Amino acid sequence: MASKESEVGSNEHPTYHQADGTNGHELGRQISVTLTPQQFEELYLQPSIKSRGQAGLVKTFANPTALGIVSFLLTLSPTTACLMGWRGASSNSLLALVGVYYFHGGMALYVAGMLEFVIGNTFPALVFSSFGTFWLSLAGFLDPRFAVQSTLLTGNGGSPAVYYLPFGYYLLFWAVYTYFLTIAALRTNVVLVWILLFVALTFSTLGAAYLKFGQEAATAGANLIVAAGALGFAACMGGFYILLHLCLAATDFPFNIPLFDLGHLWPNKQQ
Structure with a gap:
C-alpha cells in the first residue's frame, strides 16, 4: 500500500533582501511529513485517507482524536468507579456527575466528533458524536430538574417497571450499536477494538x-x-x-507504545 503524504507548509517564501542589496536567509521553507498507512490509522483511528481534499484538511487542522478520547475517558472513568462502589460510592452517586455528563462527556465529545467530521474522518466522527449524545441523554435522565425519577417511580401511576424498563431497553440497543462499532474497528487496531468491545459489554450488563x-x-x-x-x-x-499513545505522537516523542495495527489483516475493498 502506498504511503500517504501530508505537506505541513506549502507557501513560497521570498528571500529577505538587506539594505545593502545582499540576500539574507530564506524566511521560510517547505516541510513535508510522510505518514505510513499504519501511522495515519493510529493517529486518526481511521483506516485511510479517502481523497486529496481530505489530506489537505488533515494537514490544515490539528488532530481532534485525542480530545474525543480524553472526553470520553474522563467521563466514563468516574462513572465506573461509582458503579463498582469504590469508597462508599454507588450508582446513586452518579447524580454528582450530571455536570460532567453535560459538558465534558456531552459537549466536548460532540465537538470532537464534529471536528472529525470536518476533516472527513467518518468513523471517529460517528463514534464521538454519538457517544456525546449518549452522555447528554444520561444527564437529562439523571438531572433532578426534570424530575424523571419522582415522576415515573413514585408519581401517580409510577412503578419500577415504568421507570427502569425504558432506560434498560435504551441501553441494550446502545449495546447492539456498539457491537457494530466493534466489528467496524477491526480495521483499525487492537486497543480500539478492546475499548469498544468492553463498552458494548458494559451497555449489555x-x-x-x-x-x-x-x-x-x-x-x-x-x-x-x-x-x-x-x-x-x-x-x-x-x-x-x-x-498515552496519542499524547506521545502529538509531541513527536522519540518513541511510542504500539496500538497493534489490524489494517493489514483487512485489505481495502478496492483491493
Whole structure:
C-alpha cells in the first residue's frame, strides 16, 4: 500500500533582501511529513485517507482524536468507579456527575466528533458524536430538574417497571450499536477494538441490570451494576493506553507504545 503524504507548509517564501542589496536567509521553507498507512490509522483511528481534499484538511487542522478520547475517558472513568462502589460510592452517586455528563462527556465529545467530521474522518466522527449524545441523554435522565425519577417511580401511576424498563431497553440497543462499532474497528487496531468491545459489554450488563430493577429484582440488579462498572473500567484501561499513545505522537516523542495495527489483516475493498 502506498504511503500517504501530508505537506505541513506549502507557501513560497521570498528571500529577505538587506539594505545593502545582499540576500539574507530564506524566511521560510517547505516541510513535508510522510505518514505510513499504519501511522495515519493510529493517529486518526481511521483506516485511510479517502481523497486529496481530505489530506489537505488533515494537514490544515490539528488532530481532534485525542480530545474525543480524553472526553470520553474522563467521563466514563468516574462513572465506573461509582458503579463498582469504590469508597462508599454507588450508582446513586452518579447524580454528582450530571455536570460532567453535560459538558465534558456531552459537549466536548460532540465537538470532537464534529471536528472529525470536518476533516472527513467518518468513523471517529460517528463514534464521538454519538457517544456525546449518549452522555447528554444520561444527564437529562439523571438531572433532578426534570424530575424523571419522582415522576415515573413514585408519581401517580409510577412503578419500577415504568421507570427502569425504558432506560434498560435504551441501553441494550446502545449495546447492539456498539457491537457494530466493534466489528467496524477491526480495521483499525487492537486497543480500539478492546475499548469498544468492553463498552458494548458494559451497555449489555447495565441494560440487564435496569431490566432486573424493573422486575423488582434488586439484588440481581445491584450485582449486575457492579459487573457493568468492572467492564467499563476495563474499557477505561484501554482508553488510557490509547490516550498515552496519542499524547506521545502529538509531541513527536522519540518513541511510542504500539496500538497493534489490524489494517493489514483487512485489505481495502478496492483491493
